[in-house]
Structures are given as structure tokens and as C-alpha cells.
Amino acid sequence: DAGVIQSPRHEVTEMGQEVTLRCKPISGHNSLFWYRQTMMRGLELLIYFNNNVPIDDSGMPEDRFSAKMPNASFSTLKIQPSEPRDSAVYFCASSLTQVMNTEAFFGQGTRLTVV
């Protein structure tokens, strides 16, 4: 397996624009996580899915953020409208199952810059 695949790797956008980050989890993994990493706040869990269903979105900072998982092999994190303070590295991770809390595998991340 190629691991967790995220796209794009880098995104530069203007304030107010919509941003969509994409993630393909490892095949067969049932749990998917979206994280945000900044120097100030470290690594924060935004939302996670189990079997394509959002389980906990309490980490989503504002209503401008939304995440979907239409099927087991694809998820998106959308920011609309984007703001400069959203600049961060966004990671997607997947694991075999959330209930058993098995090992999590991370993608390479998307570095988002909002100017």
C-alpha cells in the first residue's frame, strides 16, 4: 500500500477563498483522522471518522471548517472562507479501527498558507 495520500502537498491561497484538502486513507482502514499542526498549538485533532461516519468533530475550530467522508477511500477537509490564521500543516491519518485504537499512520501533510 502507498500509505495515506494527501493532496495537495502545498497550497497558497488568498484570504476569503475556499480551500479543499484531500485524503486517501490506507485501504482497509476504518478510521480516519484530520489534524492541524502549528508552532503555537502543536498537533490538534480536528475531527475523526469511523466507518465513514463522523464520531467527534469537537476539535473543528469554527463553522468555516467542514469535513466529509463520502466513502471508505476518500475524505475532504474544507475551509470556507479561509483566513490567514488558518495557515498550518494539515495531516490526515488512518488506522485499522478506532475502537481497538490500533496504530495510526499519517500522510505527508498539506502545508496551507493563507495570505
Place this chain on the structure above:
Amino acid sequence: KQEVTQIPAALSVPEGENLVLNCSFTDSAIYNLQWFRQDPGKGLTSLLLIQSSQREQTSGRLNASLDKSSGRSTLYIAASQPGDSATYLCAVSAGKSTFGDGTTLTVKP
């Protein structure tokens, strides 16, 4: 609310030294603890996963221990090498994971 602390924040050692990284957490009701490595500009690579019922896990030169009752974990790196230079993060999981801020390790040749 779970809080995870890693000490020290940064560590610099000469090549060949054995070293210990520390991780402490406030809520002992966890399912597991995982140690990750992050290289600059890269994602996180899983090193070791310790289930709550386990006391330690070993992989090569790495050994991680878990004392759930005291809320502590250590990552022991034997015979450090310059290639071990990276940031090491621990994450505790109880349904969702909480990460520490990491220890940035520099191993000097």
C-alpha cells in the same frame, strides 16, 4: 481534559550516547500510547505502540515503557546516531488521541 507533556523540549547529544525521552499524561484512562518521529517538513512516522495492558515495546534500538498508573512513558534510544535527529512525539489515545509538543533531538557526529 487530557494533557500530555514531553520533557525535555530539546536535547542535543553526541553520537553513540544512550538517551531517554519522557512523556507524561494527566488522565490514566487510556487505550494506548504511541510514539512518533517527525522529520522537518514531513509527516509523522509511527515508532512504537503500547496498549494500556502492556508495560513496554521494543523495536531495534528503541524501547518504550508505559506506567499507566503514574501517567508516564519513556522512549529509550540506544547507541544514538545522527540519523536519529528528529522530533519525537508521544500521543495518548482514549477514543481520540492527544499529542505532546514533542522533543527535538539532535545527535551530533
